[in-house]
Amino acid sequence: MNDLHATRLDLLAGGSDARTEMERAIGIAQSPVCAHVFTRTMFDEARQAAAASNPDSRLSGLAFTAKDLFDIQGQPTPAGSVVLAHAPTARADALAVARLRAAGGVLTGRTNMTEFAFSGVGVNPHHGTPANVSDAATPRVPGGSSSGAAISVASGAAFIGLGSDTGGSIRIPAALNGIVGFKNTARLTPANGALPLSTTLDTVCAMTRSVRDAITAHEILAARRVTAGNAPLAAYRLAVVKNVFFDGIEPAVAAAFERSLKALRAAGARIVEIELPELAELATINATGGFSAAESHAWHRLLLERSGAGYDPRVAQRILRGATMKAHEYIDLIHARRDWIARVETALAPFDAVLSPTVPITAPSIASVAPGAERDDEFFRVNALLLRNPSIINMLDGCAISLPCHADGELPVGLMLWHAALHDDAVLAVALQTERALQN
Template identity: 40%
Template sequence: MNHTVDRPSVDPAAQGCASHLRACLTRADAHAAEADVALLVRRDDAALADAVAWDTLQRGAVSAPLAGRVLTVKACFDSAGWITHAGSRVLAGAAPAGTDAPLLAALRRLGAVLIAQTNMTEFAYGALGVNSHFGTPTTPLDTRGERVAGGSSSGAAVAVALGIADISLGSDTSGSARIPAAFCGVAGFKPSRGRYPDAGMRYLSTTFDVPGILATSAAACRQVDGALTGRVESPHAAASLRDLCFIVPERFASDGVDGEVCRAFDDWVCRLSALGARIVCKPLACLAEAGAVARAGGIIAAEAFILHRATLEAGRELYDPRVGPRIAAGAQVLAHDYVAALARLQTLAAQYHAELGEAHAVLTPTVPMLPPTIRELDNEDAYLATNARSFRLTEFANRLDLPSISLPGDLHKRRPVGLLMTGRRGDDARLLDAAARIEACLSMT
């Protein structure tokens, strides 16, 4: 299923913002069938005007760290003039947003040029990108166009993978930015809560949702993060990883992982060790328990139901049949189970940080399997089982509030697998620095 996508690495500021945008639009037209499902609304002419304006400003010595980077925004973020429908016909008749969400506005002030709103799983309640109303995006790494792109930030990942966008603004509840990044061969970053503003983002879970960044590489995610936080990027040596230490959680990183994914992960770990990184293998029982605790406490379902109670009463039939009933089930969550689960997650987070010690990150595959085909998900039971399996390795970062990034797993073979690095709460910059170094080193071997 390997497929090479023309996605050249360029500096839009050096190439010219307008020229770079035109190249992105050309790629969108060249991949029209995929782009039409991934991109729900486009603003080609307005984006070109923005790009020309940035070219003019730069000639006047006004610079911006993201000048000319082409940007898309997931349909759960407010974007002035567009309906924030979150991939659902439930909100199709809502009024368009009057202003951009603060995070989107910040990216545009920093020079990013908004080109489109991207598709997603309805209300972000699903990790495979399946959407019965707007269509299901497929990974560009599958030449047959049969395998899902992952979700819920499905269109975001496809836009970057096709070279239509340099940056995609997504969200992450259980892996929603990192899973599609792995399935599409790009990078996906989930920050610690509060690192980026989340106003103007339509939540699925008020406890677990955070904005996410998808980009061509870990280095690009690092650049976007630096621009947003005002952090000056420090140079990193790509020749050695000798000062880095990583934990591979025994059993958690391998149980239930498909053979091809497991082999790719073992190869990455061996290469990192050969490059000088210290690899420590030990059990981290808190990782699997974090996911189990959240499910037992019904945290996502309860919070989603609170947010959707009125719309469910007004038009339950408008919901995707894979989404509406799961949200409605939140009405049955018991308050004491919910509260106990939140308290237990706090304890597990403390345990995780104690066991992490001075290590830079925990390493696992991003997703335990290759992307399934759309046809394989037609059966509801198969869909629910595959969906739950898909976020087994990513969800603990959301449950314990940890920064986490999926690196493109194989830069040469272009396989839909990812290397997941998960760090310490609030230490996002250290994680991104380590990810960029690993990416640079692996690309040379």
């Protein structure tokens, strides 16, 4: 399946055109593989926009999708819920949507998500759960919360899946579906017009089919140019953090990760194993519920009073945890995080990027975590495992990218490259070389 870059070259060479590519994308979007992927489609408008597009623009009239929490002018912003289905319509596009459109992208629809973005699994009891693209025999979870956005990209229905990442909501579905998900340093991309989960941790970012497409999407969303360079892997010093990230790891994930390290070393990478004892402090730092619980409750408290029965019970349970956090506990959390970040940044300073499994498990079946109180224990166990590794980087205010690293015929596994805040260009540079090494 071609990525955005290759498709654009084909368009510019006259081998295809935006109308043809749009019809291909819409055909996939309407096929069974995209069942439950969209909460609202805009195919007629997309056809018109593609026909009028400029092939010389950065996105050349090609399809992108937007997670259901982004404002789109003239539409309500339900965020995967039913309680906001009749909310006032947006007066303007979210800035991220507007930037992708201005770059020549064509929006084909709003994508399904975990209600209010509060889970890493991707299950939605209101709109159905889109099935992972990796296994036709067993419907598996897509990962969340940007579930539909991931399937739109992995299936071929879109080249860019616009989403958000608060604790891994871009990287988790990217890893489980075998695509690329880049979480930039949060401050680089505007959240204007995106319904919040945690104003401290939310990051507006996207999923794509390649690292070079991730760079293109980031440059558009952040209105900046990436300086990635083309240095070989031997030019970078990489770390593997051995504690926490490998706890509870499945054999298939461990094997894919070790194969990746072997391929990188063969390509000249210098990889050092380190311990990061500061990771053991996170449970204590977040013991009162963390930023997501406190900040989501501040946003949802009145809506919960009016319409709490309409919420996914699993989501409501997590939001309501924020009701018990005291003001001094929230302020203590801010200070503790600031101190923790400073110490972790010092520990990572000698390295250009860190390598970890994006998540320690492959995608479980939808049936095992489907809505129902009898499956709540398994749901929350899976959710905690999926969120554990990527959420560390959100707490760090860092940047990270997930790349597919599994072999053909295996369930998808993600390799995460990450670092502290504003190391985005270095992480992307290493990711470009890593992708090449893994594909050789």
